[in-house]
Amino acid sequence: MSPANDQFVELTENQRLVQKSIRNICDDFDREYWREQSQKGEYPHEFVDTLGEQGWLGILLPEEYGGAGMSTNETVVMMEEIAAGGGGFAAAQAVHGGIYNSVALVNHGSEDLKEELVPELASGETSLQAFCLTEPNAGSDSTAIETRAEKDGDEYVINGQKIWTSRLDVSDYAIVVARTTPKEEVDKKTKGISMFLVDVDEAVSAGTLDYDQIHKSASEFVHSYSVYFEDMRVPEEHLLGDEGDGFYQVLDGLNEERLVIAAECLGLGRLAVDRGVQYANEREVFGRQIGKNQAIQHPLAEAFAKVQAAKQMTYNAAAQGAEATDLGALANMSKYLASEAAFEAADAAVQTHGGFGVATEYDVERYFREARLTRLVPITQQLVLNYISEQVLGLPRSY
Missing domain, CATH: 2.40.110.10 (Butyryl-CoA Dehydrogenase, subunit A, domain 2)
Structure with missing residues (x-):
């Protein structure tokens, strides 16, 4: 993973703790693991169980119920690192539902339900995915x-x-x-x-x-x-x-969750750029590294810049949280920009690999498919643009 990824956003002490802990977990699950899970279509039980055993499935749950009592500010780091660690957007989605559905139970469930289930959800013993x-x-x-x-x-x-x-x-x-x-x-x-x-x-x-x-x-x-x-x-x-x-x-907490989705896109974008750069440094054609060619360099550099720009907006919005002047606008724009950046990064990685860009052993074709998916879920890019047009720019409702 390129150290350049950590240069441009200053993290809090808690965020650095989360980043280090999640990276340590992801180091035990390499590219081959995620490739096999994808090819076999098997849910990554070992990975999710490890997160549960170390308490990370309860990152947003109150400490009184056995959770970590953290916020969106830390969760964006967690989910970006999971995606960037090799598993991509799908790896983050494997745990995303359990984290946010559990919050819905805390916010709206009876005290009896919370006392019965939330500690088990925080530890991963029970799932609400x-x-x-x-x-x-x-x-x-x-x-x-x-x-x-x-x-x-x-x-x-x-x-x-x-x-x-x-x-x-x-x-x-x-x-x-x-x-x-x-x-x-x-x-x-x-x-x-x-x-x-x-x-x-x-x-x-x-x-x-x-x-x-x-x-x-x-x-x-x-x-x-x-x-x-x-x-x-x-x-x-x-x-x-x-x-x-x-x-x-359902809308309760939607903006915070959308910021975390943006962070998952950022992780995928980082992963794609890293793989493209690695291949560009290793592959030689006509007696020279292909990374010396600006036709290879520039798309990767542009994708990197766009991922970092989207990260600035996402992390800034997460830091403001409920205190933001318009968290809805920030969350929607973060998701839009992060999805677009992830797609461009994955496309550049595939192009860098040439014919091997569609070979499953190099993984970037999977990143490309996932990046295309991020432009559809959990909200389409067009609906985000509708929101910005109407709620921010004051244009008339289109539907």
Whole structure:
């Protein structure tokens, strides 16, 4: 890893501690490990278990529940280092869900649920990796969800379908978002949506939850699913927060999470540039290193500069946190710039490798596929531009 990556952002003492600790963990999981996980499509259990054993899955959880009690300021470092350590964006996504879904439980779950589950989530003993929101007819427009949860005594009965639910196969629990009041009966489409905590094994055993894997060409070891609920019963104490306020609860902490997504893109960009530079220094054509050619140098240098620029905005926003004048704008712009920088870095790395750029043994083709994915998830670049246009520039709403 190039030392140049650490030159331009001044880290706090806590951030340096996180950086050192995560790098030490990542050093035990080399490029071959991540290549094998990708090729076999197997979830990186060993890596995630190591993070859990050392307490990093609870980085955002309160100390009173066994967490580390840290903030977004430290989490951006953690997730950037995971991505940069060899595993790329997919490695960060393998743990991202568990970190942020656990925060939703802390913020909106009952005290009994928190006391029972949060310490186990912090240690990795129990997993809450899956978040069931997106539906066939409700992608970016989350208010269009059709999955219903109807009260029946002291339980809710859930029926419907979700798609693109990731990590359900490695989750003990899942958060399910459903309508408790039909859209036609609320005065605002963002109302009448609720969040529920679901015991996955219990629902599968009861035959009320089923799922099929969606095969994809990026992040192969982080599996995604179509999920089906048929009369799935959830006890009322597993309602998270207030009934009908689930949409606002989903938005709670969204800006901070978007900054962490940006950091994961930065890590991928760093990784791609490093691999490109390494190959450019080693590969010789016409009796000279290809890295001597400006046609190789300049794309890598430009990509590096853009990654560092996006990092400045991301880390500055994370440091400001809730005190930022407009954290929403900063978070969205950070995600946009980091995704674009990661894509350009991966593209430059592939081009540097020439024909070997599409050979799986060199890894950069995987980085390219992941970088393309970052421009789609968890929010498309176009929706980010919509936000900036309307909320920052004052242009009229386009949809």
